[in-house]
Amino acid sequence: MTQPATSFEPKNPDFAARVRDSFSRQSFMAHIGASLEVVEPGYVEIHLPYRKAMTQQHGFIHGGALATIADNAAGYAAFTLMAADTSVLTVEFKLNFLRPGQGEKMIAKAKVIKPGRNLTVVDSDVYAVSGGEEVMCVTSIQTLVALPGREDR
Amino acid sequence: MTQPATSFEPKNPDFAARVRDSFSRQSFMAHIGASLEVVEPGYVEIHLPYRKAMTQQHGFIHGGALATIADNAAGYAAFTLMAADTSVLTVEFKLNFLRPGQGEKMIAKAKVIKPGRNLTVVDSDVYAVSGGEEVMCVTSIQTLVALPGREDR
């Protein structure tokens, strides 16, 4: 699994620890069985293994579960570049479902395309992994806002 | 809880039974504790009670859970107007988070604004219910496609 090398300079040297700590406090991630696998400046990956509990009526991973990891990866990708005394919120996102969420594992890969003091824009795509092969099943654009003066904890 | 009366004429007289049957086969809905509460022609409501397991790092209902019920309500609102021998898929959606998902219960209300033989466009909003009062916390536009010749089962 290669991730794009980004050239972003994080404002908070402890960005990875902060993202991991925040992720660990999201009960919903444990509930769906998602894990935070990569945290780099401006880039985050969240993995979601297939389970029957995650499926929709045709047996594929539910679109809502795909949207959840796409959104969460985008939020934390943006958060890696934010200052220490801030919190992050999703303003909005838009996603297209390209193929069914079918496979052993779903991987959300989020990459910052425009960081900002106030607003950050992120490309977040989800890949379905089947027999070691990845196919893109969701593409999305996400807008995040930094809330200054509000620590994440 | 009042829902807008719509003037849509369903093509399938069994639309409500079909939607309920499909919903009951979505394991993910049971997993998050969501229920299908209203099924009218062109209009569907899905409710999600607060549970700790649904939360993000600040204790609010996770945005992914809100997106999930917004998406699912939209899909089924569109499905109420589709012909008997079709299946429904979400093409894409876009949502804005307006306020935190804070309260005893979240309610997704989805209303068809433009039905079509091929594509259907739906407005789907999520309301947070707190002490009997509803405030909109998510607004979204969703595009659904009918897959002819593929029954939902």
Added chain:
Amino acid sequence: MTQPATSFEPKNPDFAARVRDSFSRQSFMAHIGASLEVVEPGYVEIHLPYRKAMTQQHGFIHGGALATIADNAAGYAAFTLMAADTSVLTVEFKLNFLRPGQGEKMIAKAKVIKPGRNLTVVDSDVYAVSGGEEVMCVTSIQTLVALPGREDR
């Protein structure tokens, strides 16, 4: 043409004059022949008469022209509620084309659904007017940001 009465309280009593002045400095509005017809707190209408110069390959008003008036109406609807020493920028928008832009006149109607000190969310729809009847041809959600300390002029 009725517009919804909104209950928003503008921070800048001169909001309407400011919006009209800003609109008049947009060369692109003159170039496409659009006019600002209604400016109320949190609500703006922009009208675009049919001209051959506005059309796409099938003779309908070009989608880009519809997007332009939807975006512009949204920006100014948000601007009506912003403080005097700010400027407004569109962060992003998403729109669905519901029907062709066919008729004597296109009307963009933008209504704020969530104002904010930093971000404002607006519903902006475009109607095609034909023989006195209006049909919705575009629906959109738009996010605007206030730039404090930067006057619009």
Added chain:
Amino acid sequence: MTQPATSFEPKNPDFAARVRDSFSRQSFMAHIGASLEVVEPGYVEIHLPYRKAMTQQHGFIHGGALATIADNAAGYAAFTLMAADTSVLTVEFKLNFLRPGQGEKMIAKAKVIKPGRNLTVVDSDVYAVSGGEEVMCVTSIQTLVALPGREDR
């Protein structure tokens, strides 16, 4: 100006002539001064030189003009891969403004990411060219539909 080599196989060998012919019938493109510069399978570029008539209140290219070329490039990128007896329509798009449209020329670059018999999804970004350098000022995702049995003419 390099464009990505795509590996798409056009169904219509005359795809480029068809796109050029359709573009030439769009009066709105002539009205704004846009030109079709690259037509490859699954990839299209539209250029828009700076003119005062294209600007908004701060002197930048109007967001609606940027949206127009992003939308149009996406539509024609999708159209390059569609069968001979079809027409193309934009279903919806979402775009983010990343930077002001400032420079001598704006270039919309649209690349198909998922072609389909019915629906096609396209990434369409706009770059501002200034002193020979390109910076991305708009990113968008667009959904197009093929209308079978309806020739574009």
